Amino acid sequence: QIAGVSACVRRVTTAGSHIQSAPPSVLMQKDEGDGSASAPQKTFNCFNICPELVETLHSQNIIHPTAVQMQAILKILKGCNILCAAETGSGKTLAYLLPIINRLQEEPFTDSERNIRAVVIVPSQELAEQVTSVARSVSKPLGLEMGVRHMRLQGEMPATVREGTFRNFQKGNVDWPICRE
Ligand SMILES: Nc1ncnc2c1ncn2[C@@H]1O[C@H](COP(=O)(O)OP(=O)(O)OP(=O)(O)O)[C@@H](O)[C@H]1O
Numbered sequence: 001q002i003a004g005v006s007a008c009v010r011r012v013t014t015a016g017s018h019i020q021s022a023p024p025s026v027l028m029q030k031d032e033g034d035g036s037a038s039a040p041q042k043t044f045n046c047f048n049i050c051p052e053l054v055e056t057l058h059s060q061n062i063i064h065p066t067a068v069q070m071q072a073i074l075k076i077l078k079g080c081n082i083l084c085a086a087e088t089g090s091g092k093t094l095a096y097l098l099p100i101i102n103r104l105q106e107e108p109f110t111d112s113e114r115n116i117r118a119v120v121i122v123p124s125q126e127l128a129e130q131v132t133s134v135a136r137s138v139s140k141p142l143g144l145e146m147g148v149r150h151m152r153l154q155g156e157m158p159a160t161v162r163e164g165t166f167r168n169f170q171k172g173n174v175d176w177p178i179c180r181e
Pocket residue numbers: 010011012023024025061062063064065066069086087088089090091092093094095
């Protein structure tokens with residue numbers, strides 16, 4: 001089981017409900033550290049994640065981690081629980097997906113053992129589909145499977161109902177479901 005990844009991802013939009021599609025955070029990309037303007041940008045290799053994952057990112061032209069990815073990925077890889085808030089388009093989705101995917105591929109298991117090992121919960125169906133699409137594009141080359149399930153997760157939901165729903169997920173033969181609230 002993957003424990004400790006509790007990345008709360010919050011959409012930060014401009015006034016009203018308009019969602020900006022700002023280009024990813026090359027704009028936010030700066031190495032905070034040595035203060036040198038000419039310091040080379042880091043690549044995803046700096047996280048020591050599996051080379052195939054880095055290659056997959058490269059094939060999608062995702063070469064340099066954004067500012068929020070630089071901060072979040074290391075902490076999640078270390079097992080910290082994090083709360084991450086950053087503007088839309090800043091790369092939060094991969095910031096929490098990459099450590100999960102890296103961990104899943106580190107601990108391969110056979111079909112007979114197949115079990116849910118990670119769960120992503122998001123607040124809308126649209127977001128569930130977006131996250132699934134990103135997650136699939138990055139994890140498929142590593143042989144990981146995921147599914148989308150819609151279920152209402154509410155504080156007052158009886159634990160037995162919640163557990164029953166997750167048990168049903170397991171029949172679907174997926175490594176990790178992405179649920180909508
Ligand atoms: N390091 C990166 N380099 C280049 N492109 C990136 C990088 N990280 C993410 N992207 C791309 O930037 C776009 C926006 O990223 P993403 O959707 O993760 O942002 P977000 O912060 O989760 O946005 P939202 O708050 O709207 O969910 C996506 O197309 C994604 O593939």
